[in-house]
Amino acid sequence: MKISDTLTNQKKELEFSDKVRIYLCGVTVYDQSHIGHARTIIVFDTLRRFLEANDIPVELIQNFTDVDDKIINRAKEQGESASGLSTKYIQTYFEDSDRLNIKRATNYPKATEHIKDMINLIEELVTKESAYVSKNGVYFRVSKFSEYGKLSKKKTEDLESGSRVEIDESKESPLDFALWKFSDTQPNWESPWGNGRPGWHIECSAMSIKYLGKNFEIHGGGRDLIFPHHENEIAQSESFTSEQFAKIWMHAGMITINGEKMSKSIGNVKSINHVLESWGPNVVRLFCISGHYSKPIDYTEDLLKENLIRLRQIETCYYELRLADKTEESDDISSLLKESREKFDAALNDDFNTSLGLSVFFNMVKTINSLASDEKINKTISEQALPVLEYMLEVLGLKVQTVSDDEIKSIFELINKREKLRDEKKFEEADKIRDQIASLGISLIDHKNKTLWMKKEAIKAEKQ
RNA sequence: GGUGAUGUGGCAGAGCGGUUAUGCGUGAGCCUGCAAAGCUUAUCUAAAGGGGUUCGACUCCCCUCGUCACCUCCA
Numbered sequence A: 001m002k003i004s005d006t007l008t009n010q011k012k013e014l015e016f017s018d019k020v021r022i023y024l025c026g027v028t029v030y031d032q033s034h035i036g037h038a039r040t041i042i043v044f045d046t047l048r049r050f051l052e053a054n055d056i057p058v059e060l061i062q063n064f065t066d067v068d069d070k071i072i073n074r075a076k077e078q079g080e081s082a083s084g085l086s087t088k089y090i091q092t093y094f095e096d097s098d099r100l101n102i103k104r105a106t107n108y109p110k111a112t113e114h115i116k117d118m119i120n121l122i123e124e125l126v127t128k129e130s131a132y133v134s135k136n137g138v139y140f141r142v143s144k145f146s147e148y149g150k151l152s153k154k155k156t157e158d159l160e161s162g163s164r165v166e167i168d169e170s171k172e173s174p175l176d177f178a179l180w181k182f183s184d185t186q187p188n189w190e191s192p193w194g195n196g197r198p199g200w201h202i203e204c205s206a207m208s209i210k211y212l213g214k215n216f217e218i219h220g221g222g223r224d225l226i227f228p229h230h231e232n233e234i235a236q237s238e239s240f241t242s243e244q245f246a247k248i249w250m251h252a253g254m255i256t257i258n259g260e261k262m263s264k265s266i267g268n269v270k271s272i273n274h275v276l277e278s279w280g281p282n283v284v285r286l287f288c289i290s291g292h293y294s295k296p297i298d299y300t301e302d303l304l305k306e307n308l309i310r311l312r313q314i315e316t317c318y319y320e321l322r323l324a325d326k327t328e329e330s331d332d333i334s335s336l337l338k339e340s341r342e343k344f345d346a347a348l349n350d351d352f353n354t355s356l357g358l359s360v361f362f363n364m365v366k367t368i369n370s371l372a373s374d375e376k377i378n379k380t381i382s383e384q385a386l387p388v389l390e391y392m393l394e395v396l397g398l399k400v401q402t403v404s405d406d407e408i409k410s411i412f413e414l415i416n417k418r419e420k421l422r423d424e425k426k427f428e429e430a431d432k433i434r435d436q437i438a439s440l441g442i443s444l445i446d447h448k449n450k451t452l453w454m455k456k457e458a459i460k461a462e463k464q
Numbered sequence B: 001g002g003u004g005a006u007g008u009g010g011c012a013g014a015g016c017g018g019u020u021a022u023g024c025g026u027g028a029g030c031c032u033g034c035a036a037a038g039c040u041u042a043u044c045u046a047a048a049g050g051g052g053u054u055c056g057a058c059u060c061c062c063c064u065c066g067u068c069a070c071c072u073c074c075a
Helices: A035-053 A069-077 A082-099 A111-127 A156-162 A200-212 A223-241 A272-288 A301-322 A334-349 A354-373 A379-396 A405-423 A427-439
Strands: A002-005 A010-013 A020-024 A058-062 A131-133 A137-140 A178-182 A196-198 A218-222 A248-252 A255-257 A297-299 A442-446 A451-455
Touching: A002 A248, A020 A035, A020 A200, A035 A058, A035 A218, A035 A248, A035 A255, A035 A272, A035 A379, A058 A200, A069 A082, A082 A272, A111 A131, A111 A137, A111 A178, A111 A196, A111 A200, A111 A223, A137 A223, A178 A200, A196 A200, A200 A223, A218 A223, A223 A248, A272 A301, A297 A301, A301 A354, A301 A379, A301 A451, A334 A354, A334 A379, A354 A379, A405 A427, A405 A451, A427 A442
Parallel strands: A020 A058, A020 A218, A218 A248, A255 A297
Antiparallel strands: A002 A010, A131 A137, A137 A178, A178 A196, A442 A451
């Protein structure tokens, strides 16, 4: 598999020995997560699913930043403790994540639980003179790391002249960033240099090295983290280990609203919860992987609607296959299935091109639906196609509503009853049964000679 | 100002130096007691603009213009 690496700016073969280790920068838990967070998480969840579905073990670590000025300030505003606030939003994070059908990461380390690891790392950096103690804290000495700027392609001279940061006289250079900030107020921790809190960047260095080692396969996050966060992580980690840090830097594009990035100040933030409420997990997932992961996606109702329609086609396809009972001879689609699977995998293997993968997927779905419309789905086709469809659904993290064999039986009984009434032209009574079936979440699909049905995901936005 | 991206049909969005991307939308039709869903078919003479390279460029090179992101916290 090849993945575009931000550092070298080219597609790089994903090489690994026993497993693929991925570190994904998580969220700062001071508020609900939004659709932009969801996109990044979905991209990496889908990547992980793809690798695992192809028997490649994955270790995925995603952190929570649970100590930060934003959290402290927000907690103060709400008259709550910082830890209380972050605990609350970690919980809502998991609720969102579960509803989005995100597989749980291997581990979700929290910054506050790794203070010791950070201090050790900082100590080593101080020893190596890559860091120094000043009046306000411990700072990373950027001048000591000659490759600074290699990820974001920035030159230190440019950064210095274009710097908008307030000049802190206690720093040797305006580019130096905090590893440890002195503070006497809670939450704070003891350190060899004085009480305080860790800087943001150091936590990811400490936790990624702790859980994944000095050089792991993929480091991921949103594009907006390239500078300064990931740039600083590289500086810290490589100064510490004297080795190359992550092998591939993979960055997900932003979600925009009307072409603009979401931000609190513009007030255009869409929470995951809010979007899920209207559109449900499958549409959101389809939406988030509809374009190449590295490019931005503009959030519009039209795009979500389009993906809802596509979801309906998937549901139809699944049920046509699931409920197939014909035994007569029909078309042979085994080569189509084989080709679809191959092209699907090839698309994802080439820089995780989900957009192209989806087009292959929908090609297959449409072909099956078209056969179904002609009532040509037999048991052979069903047995061949279902595993391929289910494989793709698993990779894409899509979950169609399923039914048990018992449910199938009772639904068919109702349908037969309705058919009989329809034959007798007792349409009112037939429609009553249709309503009854609908109340079970089942929609009927009338073909020429038989009535098929499916359990559709209820989607609020559809009704408007 | 610096850096990095990007500019494809009504919309979304891929690939590719010469072959229909795909999907949505729209029109017509099939099915139907009605409905919904689904399906069929058609449709839009797509490549920001200007130069090159080439037998041939949407695809490679150069210039111009536009858009976005980052340069402060940000997924």
